[in-house]
Amino acid sequence: MVTATETKKVQIEIFRQDTPESTPYWEKFEVNYRPNMNVISALMEIRQNPINVDGKATTPVAWDMSCLEEVCGACSMVINGRPRQSCSALIDQLTQPIQLAPMKTFPVVRDLQVDRTRMFDSLKKVKAWVPIDGTYDLGEGPRMPERKRQWAYELSKCMTCGVCLEACPNVSSGSSFMGPAPLSQVRLFNAHPTGSMNKDERLNEIMGDGGLANCGNAQNCVVACPKGIPLTTSIAALNRDTTVQMFKNFFGSDHMVD
Amino acid sequence: MSKDREFYWRRLHSLLGIIPVGLFLTQHLVVNHFATRGEESFNAATHFMESLPFKIFLEIFVIFLPLMFHAFYGVYIAFTAKNNTKNFGTLRNYLFVLQRFTGIFLVVFIVWHVFETRFQAAIGAKEVNFNMMAEILSNPWMLGFYIVGVISATFHLANGIWSFLVSWGITQSAQSQKIATYVTLVIFLALSVVGVQALLAFV
Numbered sequence: 001m002v003t004a005t006e007t008k009k010v011q012i013e014i015f016r017q018d019t020p021e022s023t024p025y026w027e028k029f030e031v032n033y034r035p036n037m038n039v040i041s042a043l044m045e046i047r048q049n050p051i052n053v054d055g056k057a058t059t060p061v062a063w064d065m066s067c068l069e070e071v072c073g074a075c076s077m078v079i080n081g082r083p084r085q086s087c088s089a090l091i092d093q094l095t096q097p098i099q100l101a102p103m104k105t106f107p108v109v110r111d112l113q114v115d116r117t118r119m120f121d122s123l124k125k126v127k128a129w130v131p132i133d134g135t136y137d138l139g140e141g142p143r144m145p146e147r148k149r150q151w152a153y154e155l156s157k158c159m160t161c162g163v164c165l166e167a168c169p170n171v172s173s174g175s176s177f178m179g180p181a182p183l184s185q186v187r188l189f190n191a192h193p194t195g196s197m198n199k200d201e202r203l204n205e206i207m208g209d210g211g212l213a214n215c216g217n218a219q220n221c222v223v224a225c226p227k228g229i230p231l232t233t234s235i236a237a238l239n240r241d242t243t244v245q246m247f248k249n250f251f252g253s254d255h256m257v258d
Numbered sequence: 259m260s261k262d263r264e265f266y267w268r269r270l271h272s273l274l275g276i277i278p279v280g281l282f283l284t285q286h287l288v289v290n291h292f293a294t295r296g297e298e299s300f301n302a303a304t305h306f307m308e309s310l311p312f313k314i315f316l317e318i319f320v321i322f323l324p325l326m327f328h329a330f331y332g333v334y335i336a337f338t339a340k341n342n343t344k345n346f347g348t349l350r351n352y353l354f355v356l357q358r359f360t361g362i363f364l365v366v367f368i369v370w371h372v373f374e375t376r377f378q379a380a381i382g383a384k385e386v387n388f389n390m391m392a393e394i395l396s397n398p399w400m401l402g403f404y405i406v407g408v409i410s411a412t413f414h415l416a417n418g419i420w421s422f423l424v425s426w427g428i429t430q431s432a433q434s435q436k437i438a439t440y441v442t443l444v445i446f447l448a449l450s451v452v453g454v455q456a457l458l459a460f461v
Contacts, residue, residue, distance in 0.1 A: 175338050176261065209266040218355075223346060239426075243269075
């Protein structure tokens with residue numbers, strides 16, 4: 001029989017913050033090891049028994065989660081310095097003590113919870129959708145070639161998790177840069193046969209405040225993206241599209257699409 | 259400067275870094291290289307450059323104004339970044355940080371260099387010639403400062419060419435960006451050799 005003293009422990013340090021305005025602080029925890037644990041299940045252990053490493057009772061740690069299979073993006077946090085999803089961060093693969101911190105690029109709500117509203121605002125700003133509403137039936141749109149659909153599917157895997165924004169040195173609370181994720185969505189919807197009917201609107205939007213030009217080519221985003229989206233290729237492709245759009249806007253006879 | 263026009267300011271900043279500032283730097287280092295052929299060749303070359311027609315306009319519109327815009331807007335760009343090479347130790351992230359560090363250093367270096375040479379000539383205190391540089395570089399600290407300054411400039415230009423190619427949408431694929439890295443590395447090494455050889459010729 002395994003006694004309590006023989007049980008393997010997992011060392012966890014959490015960068016906690018009680019309210020959006022309060023001063024953050026590190027708190028250390030120790031939880032019993034179980035095989036195949038992930039960061040979420042370790043956090044659940046702490047929640048069941050919120051006692052820190054000094055044996056003092058504390059408040060349960062707050063974090064966000066939803067799908068638990070790395071498709072929703074809600075549980076993103078900074079784990080040992082790297083932003084990633086905590087559901088797919090396996091304890092066995094992490095060096096201890098495991099340091100958990102919120103993605104400070106976003107406003108912290110509490111502990112590991114952040115407010116990712118700026119990403120959703122950016123998606124609205126760049127019109128990251130295909131407009132099909134009208135006063136009458138517009139009929140079928142043009143067909144998308146199958147090979148293009150397969151390529152576009154990779155871009156559509158973005159779950160707005162915020163990891164690329166956290167990794168980007170040019171996105172911060174002090175800068176208005178929208179970051180790689182919404183930019184790549186512009187490329188996705190501009191590639192769609194119906195979506196491309198509004199491509200000039202999206203391009204002009206990312207040529208405004210906080211747009212494309214803020215990219216400094218550090219290329220951390222493409223390294224950090226959990227879905228392997230070619231973010232830097234998207235940005236470079238948009239750089240060419242906006243170069244053309246810029247000349248069209250100025251020298252073109254009108255500003256219509258194509 | 260309105261944030262809504264940011265795109266255009268950034269593109270202008272990228273363009274001016276290459277044309278004319280980058281071209282001027284290359285020309286400057288090449289002309290300096292006359293120093294390796296001896297005092298007379300260098301003085302003849304500086305005299306030729308000094309006696310170019312419309313020199314003051316060339317200096318203002320080809321060098322001074324583009325460089326001032328590139329420098330001031332560049333300082334703003336450098337200070338909006340939140341460097342994170344500790345967590346993302348990739349080559350491109352280090353080059354990103356280095357581009358900003360060399361940029362800030364170059365503002366200091368170029369202000370000092372212009373004050374020490376062109377400004378002294380403008381107020382008539384000194385004449386720009388081989389002896390002037392030999393005198394400046396006889397101080398080993400100054401020689402070190404100048405070598406770091408020249409290498410910062412060649413790095414900033416070479417890496418700037420790489421960024422220019424991405425920012426204008428010329429190199430899009432990861433493969434083309436990688437090859438551009440090698441090409442700009444060669445440009446960096448070549449210009450550094452030219453620049454440093456010229457400096458050492460004064461010693």
